[in-house]
Amino acid sequence: MLLKTAIKNILGAGRRTWLNVTVLSFVFVLMVAYNGILDGFMKDAITSAHEWDTGYGQLWSEHYDPYDVFTLQDAHEPVPAALNQFIIDQSVTPVLLSQATAYQNGNMQNILLRGIDPEQQILKIPSHQLAEDETGTIKAVIGKRMANTLKVRSGDNLLIRWRDRHGVFDAREIVIASVFDSNTATIDAGQIWISLDNLRQMTQMPGEATYFVLSKQCHIKQDIGTWAYKDMDFLLSDLYLMKQSSRIESVIIFTILLVVALLSVFDTQTLSIFRRQKEIGTYVALGMTPKRVTRLFTLEGTSYSILAILAGFIWGTPFLYWFLKTGLKLPESYSEMGLGMRDAIYPVYQPASILMSIILIVALSMLISYIPARKIAKSNIVEALKGKII
Structure with a gap:
């Protein structure tokens, strides 16, 4: 009622x-x-x-701090034996970082070189474009933001200078193999991706990495030696x-x-x-x-x-x-x-x-x-x- x-x-x-x-x-x-x-x-x-950056978890070198550029020179360690099988199974992919400088049309731009396995399938980075060919040219892929900053397109040459682990400077021309479009600026702005083997050779860091990206199928949920496990709550904080x-x-x-x-x-x-x-x-x-x-x-x-x-x-x-x-x-x-x-x-x-x-x-x-x-x-x-x- x-x-x-x-x-x-x-x-x-x-x-x-x-x-x-x-x-x-x-x-x-x-x-x-x-x-x-x-x-x-x-x-x-x-x-x-x-899809583009964190994967489903990461393992960081104990010296790695993405917010402190002064630690990048020392943020690398040999790949632990416990991860070798995961890398072979492609459930884990290593990434190596190194500071560098790019020169284009008289302009200089501080960049971060990222070495990644061309055969990895975890991230959507078009790393397959980095596979070596008969010419031995160092290939690179960059994001659309970085391409606009450097004013380069696919197929252009780019001069980069870096410093190896001993502090010795070297320079070489690379070829932009592809320009990708991503919503995630952290893997685009100021970043140049090249083959992991090429970056290891350039910096004289054979068998080393800065961090590892874990796939959804990877069951690693804890630290491995000096490598610190970072879950998604931390990476997306x-x-x-x-x-x-x-x-x-x-x-x-x-x-x-x-x-x-x-x-x-x-x-x-x-x-x-x-x-x-x-x-x-x-x-x-x-x-x-x-x-x-x-x-x-x-x-x-x-x-x-x-x-x-x-x-x-x-x-x-x-x-x-x-x-x-x-x-x-x-x-x-x-x-x-x-x-x-x-x-x-x-x-x-x-x-x-x-x-x-x-x-x-x-x-x-x-x-x-x-x-x-x-x-x-x-x-x-x-x-x-x-x-x-x-």
């Missing part, structure tokens, strides 16, 4: 009801779309990291921190929007109780207890959110579907940030996120409706019959 009465009352309120429903439905759809963008970005960034920061920002934004939206519900319920005092007295005269009348007005306020969610599904579903197909277009400069961004971010709608938004809106609507209605439960029955509860 309470539910039927509540529905009749809010439908009879006319414009006030549909104004509240419109505002709440807009906030609901906006919450779903924004959370979908965050989830879509994280999915793209993590997938791109798996920057992304997780950024997601957490974005979630905090979204909480602040939607708190403000919900306060504005629910304020209209609060005002509507307060005004309704003030104007309907005789109706409340009639309910009590017909046998309703003040607590049941309180529940009735609380249910009315909650019904606004339920109607808003239904309305949001009606008009929001085609909108969110269109948004899913078109995505959020990003300026070209965003791809330079190294966050795994594509030209557009496509949302991913998680059922748990949608359900959380629904629960939040309904719960807050229930609370904001109960606050003005609770005074009814404390009213005197005789005064309620006279229409004087406030």
Whole structure:
């Protein structure tokens, strides 16, 4: 009976009801779309990291620190015997790093040489382009960002200078065999990939590596000798921190929007109780207890959110579907940030996120409706019959 009465009352309120429903439905759809963008970005960034950079875990030399360039000269060790079979099975691939300088058209650019096995299948780096041919030319592959920086294309020659493990400088021309396009700037900007054997020979570091990339099938989950195991939580910690920061920002934004939206519900319920005092007295005269009348007005306020969610599904579903197909277009400069961004971010709608938004809106609507209605439960029955509860 309470539910039927509540529905009749809010439908009879006319414009006030549909104004509240419109505002709440807009906030609901906006919450779903924004959370979908965050989830879509994280999915793209993590997938791109798996495919291009981190694999599914890594083993680092004890001297390796990617955030300290001064340690790179010493960040290499011989490959441990325990990993030889994994390398043969191609479930682990070694990578060797060395600082260098590239010269092109009179310009100088500090770079990082990365040596990788041409036959590896773990990362999407087109390493097969690095296989040696009869000419003995050192081949290299670079990303689109690096190609734009150096102003080179596939087939161009590039002069590089490096220093070997003994501190002796040497220089040689390399050929750009391929230019790849990746969302992950950490393996592109300032990076040149060459054959692992070539880099070992150039730096006089035979049989050494800086870190190992593990495939999804590799079961190594612990340190091996001086090689430190890094799991995905560690390798993707920057992304997780950024997601957490974005979630905090979204909480602040939607708190403000919900306060504005629910304020209209609060005002509507307060005004309704003030104007309907005789109706409340009639309910009590017909046998309703003040607590049941309180529940009735609380249910009315909650019904606004339920109607808003239904309305949001009606008009929001085609909108969110269109948004899913078109995505959020990003300026070209965003791809330079190294966050795994594509030209557009496509949302991913998680059922748990949608359900959380629904629960939040309904719960807050229930609370904001109960606050003005609770005074009814404390009213005197005789005064309620006279229409004087406030």
